[in-house]
Amino acid sequence: EIVMTQSPAxxxxxxxxxxxxxxxxxxxxxxxxxxxxxxxxxxxxxxxFGASTRATGIPARFSGNGSGTEFTLTISSLLSExxxxxxxxxxxxxxxLTFGGGTKVEIK
Amino acid sequence: xxxLVESGGGVVQPGRSLRLSCAxxxxxxxxxxxxxxxxxxxxxxxxxxxxxxxxxxxYYADSVRGRFTxxxxxxxxxxxxxxxxxxxxxxxxxxxxxxxxxxxxxxDYWGQGTLVTIxx
Numbered sequence: 001e002i003v004m005t006q007s008p009a010x011x012x013x014x015x016x017x018x019x020x021x022x023x024x025x026x027x028x029x030x031x032x033x034x035x036x037x038x039x040x041x042x043x044x045x046x047x048x049f050g051a052s053t054r055a056t057g058i059p060a061r062f063s064g065n066g067s068g069t070e071f072t073l074t075i076s077s078l079l080s081e082x083x084x085x086x087x088x089x090x091x092x093x094x095x096x097l098t099f100g101g102g103t104k105v106e107i108k
Numbered sequence: 109x110x111x112l113v114e115s116g117g118g119v120v121q122p123g124r125s126l127r128l129s130c131a132x133x134x135x136x137x138x139x140x141x142x143x144x145x146x147x148x149x150x151x152x153x154x155x156x157x158x159x160x161x162x163x164x165x166x167y168y169a170d171s172v173r174g175r176f177t178x179x180x181x182x183x184x185x186x187x188x189x190x191x192x193x194x195x196x197x198x199x200x201x202x203x204x205x206x207x208x209x210x211x212x213x214x215x216d217y218w219g220q221g222t223l224v225t226i227x228x
Contacts, residue, residue: 034214036153043203043218044153055216087153091213095167097143097155 002026002090006100012108015078021103023071023088032092035064035073038102039084047086048073075105083107110134110217112204117222124194130187130204130219137185138162141207143215144178144189146200146224156202157189158213172198194226 003026013019023033031051036044046055048064051071061076075082088100116128128144144156157178158167166178177190187204201221207213 032212032214036215038153043220044215045218046214046216049208049212049214089153089214094213095155095158096169097158097213099153099155102152 001096002029002093002098004088004090004098004100006086006088006103008103009101010104010106012106013078014108015080017078017108019075019078019082019105021073021075021086021105023066023073023100025069025071025090027093028068029090029092031067032090033064033066033071034089034091035062036087036089037082037084038087044087078105080107110206112206112217112219114202114204114219114222117202117224119225119227120194121228122195122226125190125192126194126224128189128191128202128204128222128224132185132187132204132206135206135217137180138182140209141213142178142180142187143205143207143213144187145203145205145215145218146198147203147221148197148200151200154200158207159187161209191224194224196226198224199226200224 005024007022033051035048038044052064085102111133113131143158159178175193179188203221204219205215206217
């Protein structure tokens with residue numbers, strides 16, 4: 001099973017600042033990595049797939065990078081609606097499909 | 109637009125069974141793999157089960173294999189999850205999730221979720 005590790009667990013950021021979230025895989029997943037955003041009481045929403053391709057309707061301030069075992073999600077200038085929990089997920093080697101534990105982006 | 113509407117959640121005692129359903133609309137259901145993903149209260153996401161577009165392949169998380177069964181009815185655009193021998197640790201919101209397709213199992217549409225509580 002591929003273990004996905006996200007860091008930090010919580011990220012405190014001021015509106016307008018940049019946020020960089022990390023996701024590490026226990027073995028290479030190539031570029032088969034997705035990122036999701038989840039707000040309280042809502043289902044997750046797909047942000048990024050293929051490590052760097054934005055899903056339909058996702059603003060350009062969200063960008064993904066990386067391959068192999070190290071990945072980042074960057075939010076270039078945080079808006080109030082971006083404060084949420086973010087999860088990475090690998091779909092390279094499965095079953096099982098595995099998620100990281102999440103990073104909560106909170107208002108500083 | 110794509111809609112996934114789960115039903116069937118509730119409170120059940122440990123050891124009992126429950127069946128979840130998901131009504132899909134707004135896309136060609138027969139073309140896509142479908143999944144169940146769950147989230148325990150205050151916790152992260154856990155993939156539970158996958159079924160291929162034609163029902164020919166099914167995969168499960170170790171935590172549910174042998175107790176849960178995923179199925180689909182392509183004539184009714186419906187996904188189901190039969191859950192037997194339920195345990196307190198199965199308590200979670202269960203999401204019906206559509207995958208991208210073409211063999212790529214990441215998730216582009218999610219239902220709103222249905223809460224399953226296992227408690228005596």
